[in-house]
Amino acid sequence: MLGTRLLLQRSLLRRIPLARSLLLARSFSAPLYNSRTPDAVQMASVQTAAKPEQLALNKRSNTHNKRKQRKPKPVAEDSPEQVVLQDVQRLLATKPPPSDLTPPVPLTEPFTLVELAIEDLSCAGEGLAVVGQRVYVVPFSIPGDVVEAKVVRHSPNGPYTECDFVRVINPSPDRDDSLVKCQYFAKCAGCHYQMMPYERQLKQKREVIVRAFAHYFPNDSTDHLIPEVGDTIGSPLQYGYRTKLTPHFDKRKNSTEPPEIGFTTKGRRHVIDIEDCPIGTEAVRAGLKERREYVRNNWDQYKRGATVLLRESTTREPKTDTDTTTAPESNTEDELVKYIERKFCISDNKGQTTEYIGDYKFTNSANGFFQNNNSILPGFVSYIRDNLSLPAPASSTTPPPEGETPEPAPPIPPKYLVDAYCGSGLFTVTCGSAVQQSIGIDISAESIAYASQNASQNSISNASFQTGTASEIFKNINFPGSETSIIIDPSRKGCDHDFLNQLLQFRPKRIVYVSCNVHTQARDVAYVLGDERGVQYKIDSVRGFDFFPQTHHVESVVIMTRDEEPKKPRRYSPSDKRARKENARARSWSKDRARYAREAEAKEAKLKEKLEAEGEGNPDAESVDTPMDMGDEEPRGRKRDAGEMEPEEDGVRPAEAEQRPPRKFEIL
Incomplete structure (x- = not known):
């Protein structure tokens, strides 16, 4: 009896399931359960008393074991975690590999201060x-800094550790803390580079574009598909440029104090109470103070936290001789004579705002999307408009006199323009006047309504707009692709494969790809160039625009042109596994197998007749095995090894075989 009690106590201490302990007890004292002795009744009472506590212990034990066995979630492609992991792997690749005799560096305990x-x-x-074979990621620091940081967590997805910035021990030569204009810098997650000179910021943003395309074009040193990335175009305003801010607050339960209103801490969900934001325009900063006062006086009316909308709106009035109002910095000298601008802040989510880009007027939903830096928009729109023109054919170039370099022919404006992801019509309106007909497409009916209104109030009569889904975005477009330029300006997630497959089928002459996420842009460009239908496209230029000074964000523009000359498929496939899979699916001939079989049979029959006719005319002719396909392409499934020569066909040397135009198949 005593042994049975000890066994039960051990089961409670060691968290052994009760059923298992009772089974062991029965094996040691079987007569106990087959008799009606007082000891048996006492044992039953012990079992009944111990069961709830034992179940609770088992439940906690199982939960603990599940947490230990839980695998880390896979990192999504092109997510911020994946981009950091790429940078970590690239940096570790520049370090010598550790020898077998080098002892591994132990992981630092969380919340430890490190230098x-x-x-x-x-x-x-x-x-x-870099410490050993691990990378420590520290915000608000730049190369050359020696900093003190606090370890937060070791990433389960790669050899890097996330840290909090504490202080600078030895500053970098590129660090200038006198440039910082915000008292919340190094705490607020909004800005990253205020301590860095602006020229250095622009160089870093160009490097971001270079790295993104190097990741998706790993063999470009031999393929030469990507031209040299141009210098990043800077913003005329480095502070006071942002026309939209969205601070927020969280309402704590049973709190008697007004909540903090502002932005989140770097790496945390905690909101910092921010009274002013120097990157916002004057109107937005004034609106921030007003809305903060309103929330503090009425915070008890909110059941939970909320996001506050602050959006600048502009009105223009003709300037009179007696008016002495100072015009805004963004106006040119000619514009100063025409009008004066008055700016104010709108915080109603259902309201409307008015923006001016040069002489173009745009009305938008206050809560809708529109570029947030008006100071750079005139030059940016001009760059897009100039690059819509198609390059002149080589035959149109006038031969120069002897000894002089020929001048290239002026570019030819396209006849048609397609503005995919058009939003409220920024590019359709500002670039549509240079073409015969333009069309804007978006999935949002509200955006299409504003785009139509903006085209009407700017006297753009050759533009039309339609709502379309990604799977049928080109359904109602009847423009010939050879005379069409297309502008693509998707969200940060980039284009989906349905859209890209339709784009390749449409085959526009010129593609202008604008993106606020250069990593998804590089992924999509790799998809286009890696597809057989995109083999004729070449990249003319890649350049960044700094819409968000003091932050790491950069807007990138890629210009691509389709060459009419036939080319062989590139031996290149994007590094993205999903893109390779979709590429293979897009190139598959399974849907057209029957048609290709009929064509092959017809060619085979014609070839047999020709060979029979030649055989009758020449008795000495040898019999020839008739191939199923006499095209220049290899059979599917046969991959030529690197360095292997082209096979000879019909007695033609390899050099002559390459000069043959490749067969053209229509890929549906």
């Missing part, structure tokens, strides 16, 4: 320091 020497910057604007 780190920053060697590089990630694409997310965070400093990278």
Whole structure:
């Protein structure tokens, strides 16, 4: 009896399931359960008393084991975590591999203070320091800094550790803390580069574009598909440029104090109470103070937290001789004579705002999307408009006199323009006047309504707009692709494969791809160039625009042109596994197998007749095995090894075989 009690107590201490302990007890004292002795009744009472506590212990034990066995979630492609991991792997690849005799460096305990020497910057604007074969990621630091940081967590997805910035021990030569204009910098998650000179910021943003395309074009040193990335175009205003801010607040339960209103802490969900934001325009900063006062006086009316909308709106009035109002910085001298601008802040989510880009007027939903830096928009729109023109054919170039370099022929404006993801019509309106007909497409009916209104109030009569889904975005477009330029300006997630497959089928002459996420842009460009239908496209230029100074964000523009000359498929496939899978599916001939079989049979019959006719005319002719396909392409499934020569066909040397135009198949 005593042994049975000890066994039960051990089961409670060691969290052994009760059923198992009772089974062991029965094996040691079987007569106990087959008799009606007082000891048996006492044992039953012990079992009944111990069961709830034992179940609770078992439940906690199972939960603990599940947490230990839980695998880390896979990192999504092109997510911020994946971009950081790419930077970490690239930096570790520059270090010598550790020898077998080198002992591994133990992981630092969380919340430990460490001293780190920053060697590089990630694409997310965070400093990278290498310790052993591990990278420590520290925000608000730049290469050359020696900083003190606090370890937060070791990433389960790669050899890097996330840290909090504490202080600078030895500053980098590129660091100038006198440039910082915000008292919340190094705490607020909004800005990353205020301590860095602006020219250095522009160079870093160009490097971000270079890295993104290098990731998706790993063999470009031999393929030469990507031209040299141009210098990033800077913003005329480095502070006071942002026309939209969205601070928020969280309402704590049973709290008697007004909540903090502002933006989140770097790496946390905690909201910092921010009274002013220097990157906002004067109207937005005034609106921030007004809305903060309103929330503090009426915070008890909110059941939970909320996001506050602050959006600048502009009115223009003709300037009179007696008016002495100072015009805004963005106006040119000619515009100063025409009008004066008055700016104010709108905080109603259902309201409307008015924006001016040069002489173009745009009305938008206050809560809708529109570019947030008006100071750079005139030059940006002009760059897009100039690059819509198609390059002149080589035959149109006038031969120069002897000894002089020929001048290229002027570009030819396209006849048609397609503005995909058009929003409220920014590019359709500002670029549509240079073409015969333009069309804007968006999935949002509200955006299409505003785009039509903007085209009407700017006297753009050759533009039309339609709502379309990604799967049928080109359904109602009857423009010939050879005379059409297309502008693509998707959200940060980029284009889906349905859209890209339709784009390749439409085959526009010129593609202008605008993106606020250069990583998804590089992925989509790799998809186009890696597809057989995109083999004729070449990249003319890649350049960044700094819409968001003091942050790591950069807007990128890629210009692509389709060459009419036939080309062989590139031996290149994007590094993205999903893109390769979709590419293979897009190139599949399974849907047209029957048609291709009929064509092959017809060619085979014609070839047999020709060979029979030649055989009758020449008795000495040898019999020839008739191939199923006499095209220049290899049979599917046969991959030529690197360095293997082209096979000879019909007695033609390889050099002559390459000069034959490749067969053209219509890929549906």
